[in-house]
Amino acid sequence: MSEEPVTVTESPHVTTHELSSAANPAENSPTTPKVTKTSPKPLRRIPVGTRLEDVYPHVPISLDDIDSAFALQEYLQSLIRTDKENLDLLVNVPEGQDADAWQYEHLRQLCLELGYLVVQLLSECTRETCREMKTTEFQYLCATHPKSSCSAMDYIVHTLDQSISSLNDPRLFPSRMSIPATSLKNYQEISRRLYRIFAHAYFHHREIFEAFEIETFLYARFLKLSTRYKLVSKDLIIIPEQTESNGDDGRNRYREENNRPENDSQS
Numbered sequence: 001m002s003e004e005p006v007t008v009t010e011s012p013h014v015t016t017h018e019l020s021s022a023a024n025p026a027e028n029s030p031t032t033p034k035v036t037k038t039s040p041k042p043l044r045r046i047p048v049g050t051r052l053e054d055v056y057p058h059v060p061i062s063l064d065d066i067d068s069a070f071a072l073q074e075y076l077q078s079l080i081r082t083d084k085e086n087l088d089l090l091v092n093v094p095e096g097q098d099a100d101a102w103q104y105e106h107l108r109q110l111c112l113e114l115g116y117l118v119v120q121l122l123s124e125c126t127r128e129t130c131r132e133m134k135t136t137e138f139q140y141l142c143a144t145h146p147k148s149s150c151s152a153m154d155y156i157v158h159t160l161d162q163s164i165s166s167l168n169d170p171r172l173f174p175s176r177m178s179i180p181a182t183s184l185k186n187y188q189e190i191s192r193r194l195y196r197i198f199a200h201a202y203f204h205h206r207e208i209f210e211a212f213e214i215e216t217f218l219y220a221r222f223l224k225l226s227t228r229y230k231l232v233s234k235d236l237i238i239i240p241e242q243t244e245s246n247g248d249d250g251r252n253r254y255r256e257e258n259n260r261p262e263n264d265s266q267s
């Protein structure tokens with residue numbers, strides 16, 4: 001285990017009540033009669049006994065209906081909850097939104113969900129089993145500790161931490177709505193490193209990778225995003241494509257977006 005746990009910063013969700021109480025502490029004093037304020041968008045209550053799959057609506061919420069500073073993030077999460085297999089819908093830039101800002105939200109979300117893959121890997125990716133970070137043959141040195149050879153798990157945790165720090169760095173990303181052109185190169189750097197985490201899992205912990213992928217479609221989404229926005233160069237993609245022809249369940253998982261010539265499909 002690493003000393004540095006993966007920390008994923010979720011956007012703070014402050015309810016209307018918390019905000020109003022904080023702004024006006026006198027409201028809670030016993031001498032002040034309670035005034036029930038009606039919020040324009042009441043908090044949704046989940047009835048006792050509701051099944052998990054019924055907690056969220058089965059259609060994505062409309063971006064216009066989200067009244068939040070983190071509207072784009074919430075919208076993306078709603079799309080994922082509703083249909084994580086609809087990769088085109090997920091990576092397409094929502095109408096009227098900025099493509100760079102959309103990729104930013106995707107990268108944050110990928111880091112968050114990769115944390116769940118790391119939890120699965122902990123059971124078998126240890127300093128004993130994977131002393132070095134490898135995908136196929138090359139060893140990778142972690143960007144945080146280029147002089148020491150971090151184990152695969154340390155590399156993975158350090159890389160996720162560093163990616164999240166970069167995305168949270170106000171000098172690189174002062175606003176989530178408008179991304180400076182000079183910061184876009186960070187998308188490629190982050191994506192290239194995140195790709196290695198998927199590749200390590202695929203080549204060294206296949207069962208965990210496959211089980212996680214069936215549940216989440218996370219690598220399929222990552223690949224779709226990376227090829228759509230050219231975040232990872234094609235020659236770095238080493239996880240074989242899964243298509244109907246090689247015994248997949250027919251959903252064309254992790255297949256690169258660019259259509260290849262038909263006679264190339266066996267390679």
Ligand SMILES: [Zn+2]
Nearest residue numbers: 125130152204
């Ligand atoms: Zn490993």
Ligand SMILES: [Zn+2]
Nearest residue numbers: 142145150158
């Ligand atoms: Zn390291």
